[in-house]
Structure formats: structure tokens, C-alpha cells
Amino acid sequence: DGGITQSPKYLFRKEGQNVTLSCEQNLNHDAMYWYRQDPGQGLRLIYYSQIVNDFQKGDIAEGYSVSREKKESFPLTVTSAQKNPTAFYLCASSIRGGYSPLHFGNGTRLTVT
Amino acid sequence: SQQGEEDPQALSIQEGENATMNCSYKTSINNLQWYRQNSGRGLVHLILIRSNEREKHSGRLRVTLDTSKKSSSLLITASRAADTASYFCATEPYNTDKLIFGTGTRLQVFP
Numbered sequence: 001d002g003g004i005t006q007s008p009k010y011l012f013r014k015e016g017q018n019v020t021l022s023c024e025q026n027l028n029h030d031a032m033y034w035y036r037q038d039p040g041q042g043l044r045l046i047y048y049s050q051i052v053n054d055f056q057k058g059d060i061a062e063g064y065s066v067s068r069e070k071k072e073s074f075p076l077t078v079t080s081a082q083k084n085p086t087a088f089y090l091c092a093s094s095i096r097g098g099y100s101p102l103h104f105g106n107g108t109r110l111t112v113t
Numbered sequence: 114s115q116q117g118e119e120d121p122q123a124l125s126i127q128e129g130e131n132a133t134m135n136c137s138y139k140t141s142i143n144n145l146q147w148y149r150q151n152s153g154r155g156l157v158h159l160i161l162i163r164s165n166e167r168e169k170h171s172g173r174l175r176v177t178l179d180t181s182k183k184s185s186s187l188l189i190t191a192s193r194a195a196d197t198a199s200y201f202c203a204t205e206p207y208n209t210d211k212l213i214f215g216t217g218t219r220l221q222v223f224p
Contacts, residue, residue, distance in 0.1 A: 004155075006155075031210075033211075033212075035214070041216060041217075042117075042201060042214045042215050042216040042217050043156075043201070043214040044214075045211055045212075045213065048210075048211055050210060056211075058211065059213075088153075090155055090156070092155075092156075096210075099143065099144055099161065099163065099205075101146060101158035101161055102146075102148075102156070102158060102203075102212060103158070104155030104156045104157070105155050106154050106155045107153070107154065107155055109153075
């Protein structure tokens, strides 16, 4: 079955540590996205990538970094510079070119203490 | 920045009733999409309406778009307990290739 896999489902880290969230898709989609969701809130765009080896900042990129070395993979690193990292992180993918719905993974809930 | 704002924030109805959710946005768009999210899960795409379309149907879902008012509505007819979820509108602003989500409506359908 095609889809998007995010791992792990739950992640716990100490403050000051960097942490990397995994996102893998086998839908052959060119575009991939990272969103952050806080309790009772909508989704805010962190980074997105339309093609391998290229990515753009979203609305809240500070304290985050990404790479896109393979079409299937778009890992997100939450760095120690991110002031409020505890959140639900959602990865998505779509066919490039607009008018395309996003396919979402089931998210990673990150808790930093 | 939040492009879309859903109204109401929360809605409780009985099974069999219709549920209407509204979305307002700020800038010109290429298209508007509606998504559903069950608690603790990823979002699932429901329907996409292009900026030159006014109404679209999919099963029990009916979406309207009024670009002059920068607003959209999602109607779920004959609701079921399984429709309980949060519903989000998302807009693709004109000349961009990213999707911006609203704040969502939490729908509770009681059996």
C-alpha cells in the first residue's frame, strides 16, 4: 500500500538536544511538507520541498532544519534553538504543480522537557 | 500566518442532522480544500474546489465557494457518529505552491 510513514509516533527529549523526525513516502510524489500543530490549533507550515535537493522555508522555519537528498525522504530536525518544540508534527506529500491534495502521515508527537 | 478562519470553532449535533462549517480567507486563491482529522491522527483530504468553481459535491459532502466574499462552506448531510472529527479548510494562495490551513472546526455528532 502506498502512503507516508512518520516515525516514531511518540518522541521524548531533554531540552537542549537536537532531534530528527523521520518522514518516508512511497507515493512517488515530488513535493513534501512539514507542518506543526499545537493543541486546538490549525497547522502551520515549517518547511516544504518541491523537488530533490531543494526546499523552502514556511511560516515558522526558525529553529528547524530539513534535507531532501532522496525523493522518498524528508527528515525534519528540531534544533535546540527552537524555543517551544513540544508539538504534534505532521509530514505530507503531494504531486507537484498545485491543485493536488496533500497526503498526510499519522504524525509524531514530540515532548521536550 | 493563518490564511483561513473556520466558524464555528466547535459544533455539536445529533445523528441525522446536517452540519455546516464556514471558512473565510484573506487573499486570492488558486483553490480551496477541506480536510478531516480524527483525534491524534493525520489529516485526510475530503474535497478540492477550484477558484472558478462555485459548488462541488462528494457523497454526503457539499462545498460552496464565494470568491467575492472570500468564503467557503462545508455541509455534511445526514451526519453520523463516525463524522465526529475536526475539519479544516486550506487555501492555496494565488501564485504560490503551498497550502495554508485554517484553525479548524471540532464537530461532535451524538448517536
